[in-house]
Amino acid sequence: MIDMLEYDFLSPSRIVFGWGRRRELGALAATLGRRAFVVLGSRTLQRNGAWDELAAQLQNAKIAVLLAATISREPEVADVDQLAAHLHEANVGPGDFLLALGGGAALDLAKAGAALATNRHGQSVRDFLEGVGQGLQITEPPLPMLAMPTTGGTGTEATKNAVITVADPPVKKSIRSPLMVPRVVLVDPELSVSVPPETTAWTGLDAITQLIESYICRFARPIPQALAVHGLQLAMPRISEAVRDGTSRPAREAMAHAALLSGLALANSGLGLAHGVAAALGVFAGVPHGLACAMMVPVALEVNRTVAEKPLAELARATLQVTSASDAAAAGAFIAHVAELCAELGVPARLSQVGVRPDQLDALVRGSRGNSMNGNPRQLTDPELRELLEKCL
Numbered sequence: 515m516i517d518m519l520e521y522d523f524l525s526p527s528r529i530v531f532g533w534g535r536r537r538e539l540g541a542l543a544a545t546l547g548r549r550a551f552v553v554l555g556s557r558t559l560q561r562n563g564a565w566d567e568l569a570a571q572l573q574n575a576k577i578a579v580l581l582a583a584t585i586s587r588e589p590e591v592a593d594v595d596q597l598a599a600h601l602h603e604a605n606v607g608p609g610d611f612l613l614a615l616g617g618g619a620a621l622d623l624a625k626a627g628a629a630l631a632t633n634r635h636g637q638s639v640r641d642f643l644e645g646v647g648q649g650l651q652i653t654e655p656p657l658p659m660l661a662m663p664t665t666g667g668t669g670t671e672a673t674k675n676a677v678i679t680v681a682d683p684p685v686k687k688s689i690r691s692p693l694m695v696p697r698v699v700l701v702d703p704e705l706s707v708s709v710p711p712e713t714t715a716w717t718g719l720d721a722i723t724q725l726i727e728s729y730i731c732r733f734a735r736p737i738p739q740a741l742a743v744h745g746l747q748l749a750m751p752r753i754s755e756a757v758r759d760g761t762s763r764p765a766r767e768a769m770a771h772a773a774l775l776s777g778l779a780l781a782n783s784g785l786g787l788a789h790g791v792a793a794a795l796g797v798f799a800g801v802p803h804g805l806a807c808a809m810m811v812p813v814a815l816e817v818n819r820t821v822a823e824k825p826l827a828e829l830a831r832a833t834l835q836v837t838s839a840s841d842a843a844a845a846g847a848f849i850a851h852v853a854e855l856c857a858e859l860g861v862p863a864r865l866s867q868v869g870v871r872p873d874q875l876d877a878l879v880r881g882s883r884g885n886s887m888n889g890n891p892r893q894l895t896d897p898e899l900r901e902l903l904e905k906c907l
């Protein structure tokens with residue numbers, strides 16, 4: 515943590531949170547425009563009628579509804595380019611907006627599409643991606659966006675980046691700009707009731723990882739830290755219940771709120787090793803983001819234990835009612851608790867269990883570098899990171 519009190523804090527202009535509040539969608543959408551380009555991520559919402567109900571509300575509010583994309587896996591360059599082409603063909607301009615409904619994939623796709631719709635100085639989203647593209651910047655405000663997260667996990671509704679998978683070289687990279695934060699966020703935890711237990715576990719552990727990493731991050735800041743503590747106090751005691759009983763309103767509310775807070779926190783601080791390696795695990799072993807984070811968080815905390823002992827002890831005291839212990843003991847208790855939570859929720863402990871092979875280690879090390887890893891409290895060299903991953907095989 516930097517001692518000087520100096521920070522920026524970005525957030526959506528309006529956050530509407532509450533059980534059943536999806537019924538306010540029509541009125542909220544009408545504040546953004548008359549034509550909604552919709553990106554849908556969840557087939558369940560189409561199957562169980564939730565989407566039909568929402569579309570009817572938009573139509574009642576005299577908003578034209580145009581389905582622009584559906585996506586059920588993490589977005590790739592071609593997905594974004596296709597969406598951008600669709601938006602260009604529709605001649606988007608004032609009065610048009612994006613509505614994204616689903617998990618992190620749908621929201622990220624919509625955020626990147628909204629940015630490309632108005633920033634036409636690149637050929638492809640690739641030109642804007644950090645580290646692989648031409649380094650083009652988002653200069654024009656994207657189309658306004660209304661984000662409705664439904665999986666209670668990623669927090670991407672509150673962040674300024676979208677993570678996109680590139681095939682060659684195989685990496686996951688971000689298109690990022692403070693202009694990309696969605697304008698309006700509508701979180702109705704009731705929509706997450708239909709999320710299956712495994713997805714609930716992985717996305718919930720992603721939110722927990724994001725809260726922890728943003729708290730102990732090299733770029734930690736006071737507002738994100740306050741949000742992270744609150745988010746962890748909600749999520750850590752409730753995640754198991756959300757997985758066990760998906761219909762539990764208090765558990766779903768806690769997880770959806772924690773996820774939103776995790777997005778606000780990470781967008782205004784940073785992340786760490788678990789997220790750095792998770793990106794590489796997604797690319798090289800096809801491990802879903804949340805599961806990859808959950809597999810790496812106990813390892814990441816152990817690696818950072820000595821350099822981040824004080825913030826880890828603070829988290830232990832804030833979340834586990836640890837009182838009298840020394841910082842070292844409190845930090846140890848926190849790490850042990852997180853590791854137990856991951857094990858209890860069925861997270862595999864070894865990388866080989868998700869198909870990682872020894873000959874992939876060098877590629878994993880290269881693929882782990884980037885914005886997330888830069889925030890890690892302890893800076894590891896490539897050989898140190900390789901050795902660490904080898905021990906996790």
Ligand SMILES: [Zn+2]
Pocket residue numbers: 668720721724789803807
């Ligand atoms: Zn994450």
